Amino acid sequence: MEDTKIVLSESELPQCWYNINPDLPAPLPPPIHPGTGKPLGPADLAPLFPMELIKQEMSMDPWIEIPNEVRDVLRLWRPSPLYRAHRLEKALGTPARVYYKNESFSPPGSHKPNTAVAQAYYNKQEGLKRIATETGAGQWGSALSFACQFFGLECTVYMVKVSYHQKPYRRSLMETWGATVYASPTNLTNAGRGVLEKDPDSPGSLGIAISEAVEDAATHDDCHYSLGSVLNHVLLHQTVVGLEAKKQLEIAGEGLPDVICGCVGGGSNFAGAAFPFVKDKLNGADIDIIACEPEACPTLTRGLYHYDFGDTAMLTPLVKMYTLGHGFVPAPIHAGGLRYHGDAPQLCLLVKEGVIAARAYHQIPCFDAAVQFARTEGFLPAPETSHAIRCGIDEALKCKETGEEKCIMIAFSGHGFFDLGAYDSYFAGDLEDYEYPQEKIEEALQALPPFENPVME
Numbered sequence: 526m527e528d529t530k531i532v533l534s535e536s537e538l539p540q541c542w543y544n545i546n547p548d549l550p551a552p553l554p555p556p557i558h559p560g561t562g563k564p565l566g567p568a569d570l571a572p573l574f575p576m577e578l579i580k581q582e583m584s585m586d587p588w589i590e591i592p593n594e595v596r597d598v599l600r601l602w603r604p605s606p607l608y609r610a611h612r613l614e615k616a617l618g619t620p621a622r623v624y625y626k627n628e629s630f631s632p633p634g635s636h637k638p639n640t641a642v643a644q645a646y647y648n649k650q651e652g653l654k655r656i657a658t659e660t661g662a663g664q665w666g667s668a669l670s671f672a673c674q675f676f677g678l679e680c681t682v683y684m685v686k687v688s689y690h691q692k693p694y695r696r697s698l699m700e701t702w703g704a705t706v707y708a709s710p711t712n713l714t715n716a717g718r719g720v721l722e723k724d725p726d727s728p729g730s731l732g733i734a735i736s737e738a739v740e741d742a743a744t745h746d747d748c749h750y751s752l753g754s755v756l757n758h759v760l761l762h763q764t765v766v767g768l769e770a771k772k773q774l775e776i777a778g779e780g781l782p783d784v785i786c787g788c789v790g791g792g793s794n795f796a797g798a799a800f801p802f803v804k805d806k807l808n809g810a811d812i813d814i815i816a817c818e819p820e821a822c823p824t825l826t827r828g829l830y831h832y833d834f835g836d837t838a839m840l841t842p843l844v845k846m847y848t849l850g851h852g853f854v855p856a857p858i859h860a861g862g863l864r865y866h867g868d869a870p871q872l873c874l875l876v877k878e879g880v881i882a883a884r885a886y887h888q889i890p891c892f893d894a895a896v897q898f899a900r901t902e903g904f905l906p907a908p909e910t911s912h913a914i915r916c917g918i919d920e921a922l923k924c925k926e927t928g929e930e931k932c933i934m935i936a937f938s939g940h941g942f943f944d945l946g947a948y949d950s951y952f953a954g955d956l957e958d959y960e961y962p963q964e965k966i967e968e969a970l971q972a973l974p975p976f977e978n979p980v981m982e
């Protein structure tokens with residue numbers, strides 16, 4: 526048998542992140558102010574983010590050096606292994622060669638600490654004492670808690686109340702890494718108090734938790750805010766994944782892959798794995814790069830490319846992206862990390878330009894794929910990750926029909942050890958597939974802000 530896992534030494538951890546901004550096939554529409562429609566400047570973002578991250582957000586340098594202090598923490602689990610899925614291939618009877626880049630070995634169990642560590646570092650450098658953030662199911666909150674602990678920063682996490690009670694072990698994990706976790710809405714912020722006055726039993730929502738974390742950061746000089754996906758600098762930090770994978774595929778004798786599949790919530794793990802290969806595609810390489818999302822939240826496949834708010838509470842700047850409307854209310858699917866109404870602007874632009882394809886999947890076939898994967902390869906995928914696996918398996922099965930010996934790479938974003946309740950529901954036959962109704966999409970799109978383009982002076 527050829528090698529099962531392709532590992533790199535610590536010294537081969539990338540020295541630089543790959544910034545896709547200068548290579549984008551069209552200019553990226555800037556974030557704009559919701560009142561005036563004018564592009565935001567660095568000063569608008571300074572109360573929330575350190576200047577180094579704001580610079581990265583707007584940078585046109587193709588490569589940005591990774592500070593040694595960041596690389597020293599990433600070394601705990603990076604470079605992550607690239608696996609050849611020999612046993613899955615055999616079970617499928619496919620002539621395709623299937624690989625997966627396994628991000629589940631980080632202490633929090635997903636790709637998210639790749640950016641959390643960098644963000645904590647730049648906040649520490651700028652003299653901040655504390656970072657506030659929101660978390661839904663807890664993956665982002667645990668990644669940031671872990672990262673803050675390593676740089677001696679305090680971490681305040683506003684966790685959606687219903688998840689706080691339903692996922693107590695994620696909270697325990699964050700507290701073990703030293704974070705303070707509140708069930709949101711709290712009575713500590715104006716945003717939270719406003720909600721509690723109207724509804725003392727509010728289960729909370731990601732929108733409310735964002736408002737609380739942003740208010741906390743904006744009203745305390747020693748505190749910043751941090752976001753785990755969507756923004757350019759977050760996608761930038763994730764490119765270590767694809768840069769490592771590229772070297773590993775070369776070692777495996779593959780060169781470039783024919784197909785790349787990844788799941789998309791806000792777009793960060795997908796972009797991290799795919800963007801270094803997008804550069805090759807723009808230079809003429811023939812690669813199918815497929816972004817996978819739930820049918821219950823079909824942002825890229827059925828949304829509109831338009832300026833919209835990043836949050837439900839309409840507090841953020843407007844960004845140009847595919848959107849289901851900021852009023853989108855997700856169905857209770859188990860891939861909690863894939864229920865965002867928008868997606869990263871860089872990714873959306875590449876879908877708009879036809880460089881990246883998008884596909885939507887129902888959750889039951891995704892769990893079918895996840896279980897087949899766990900039973901052949903051993904690793905238990907997060908429900909989010911199962912969308913990428915469904916796509917990879919479908920592509921491998923197509924090769925079985927056509928006889929094509931394609932090289933397929935799956936972005937394995939994280940493990941599902943905290944999601945076994947979802948697997949239980951699947952095995953009990955309690956899962957339902959939801960398709961988002963077209964009327965709802967059209968209704969939500971009526972409420973989009975009126976800007977097609979930035980208003981220029």
Ligand SMILES: *Cc1c(COP(=O)(O)O)cnc(C)c1O
Pocket residue numbers: 635636637664665753754755788789790791792793794795862863907909910938939940
């Ligand atoms: C958060 C999460 C996602 C979705 O977020 P992206 O920013 O789209 O990557 C996917 N997989 C796992 C395991 C996650 O924790």
